[in-house]
Amino acid sequence: MELVYPGEIIKQDMYKSCSPASQGRFNVTGKIVICETWLSENIDKGEVVKRAGGAAMILLSQSWDRFTTKSEAHVLPTAHLSHADSLKVVSYFRTTKNGMATIVFGGTQSGVRRSRAVASFSSRRPSLRNGGILKPDVVGPGVDILAAWHKQVGPKPTRSPDTAFNFASGCPWQHLYSLGS
Template identity: 40%
Template sequence: MILVNQITDDYSTLADAHVLPATNVGFQAGLSIKTYIKSTTTPIATVYSPRTEIGDTLAPMVASFSSRGPSIASPGILKPDIIGPGLNILAAWPVSVDNVTTFDILSGTLVSCPHLSGIAALIKSSHPDWSPAAIKSAIMTIADMLNLEGIPIVDRSNIPADIYSTGSSHVIYDIKPMTRGSSMT
């Protein structure tokens, strides 16, 4: 089964579990598939063995479900402040009666918040005298507007994300002096 995103989700794909063999595709890809199916009486598809992809060049990307600014309560305040990893994150997961694995692929604030909290904790351990505002400022100041390919971070429509989607941008979660040019200490 091929599941096609709605137009509002466009290129975003989530790692969902299904009871039938299935795949998710973006809205535009879905339109192309539908056009192909209608163009022939004997459509053919090939399914390749699944593989783990590491280093997706479009990462990071603003997910379709991410909050957008400005703040409704205070339109003069830009929100979000910053974005972090939160889409299809491999995470530890408690074993329960219905679950025999110790991991899951999750999306949302429940996986983004620990990344940002960990970064804040690392900064606090290096600078114990810094206030929460100083730590927040440091995180926002070093945020990156570019994806792994070196082009602007995109949103669910695969176009450059605007400031209302990214805030100060995406947190750098793998900062190393050799990759970013300076250290935090």
């Protein structure tokens, strides 16, 4: 499918982030739309792309995201890329006339481990504001944790209170592991 990157054609934040106001100026019908991960929720970007007729979406992470990506219940096929991979897609788009791409789902794979990494939004060193004390004392996983969810998720959620699952990010129970408290 053909690629379209509104934010590269018109270098304004609303076009880069695929905001609702940005989609009227481009024909995205049947195309893979490239969007950047900021200014609005990733799920909302997919809704905008789908309403505009887009067939799929590639989410480009920002430099501060590093290798952090999210598993989210999108409304259309979506590939969320690390910042390093995002730069490759931008380079391809800039240097290839009428660039093409395909998103292929290879099925759920079990037993495959991703490289361990601290999430981009987590602390990486002692705070300079508190005398160098490192908090939290234990770093635990906090990105893409399979969790019970209070509502159904996915392209057509029924909004029923039935048990559903989703991936959650963040570690609200981190304070329980603090040995210094």
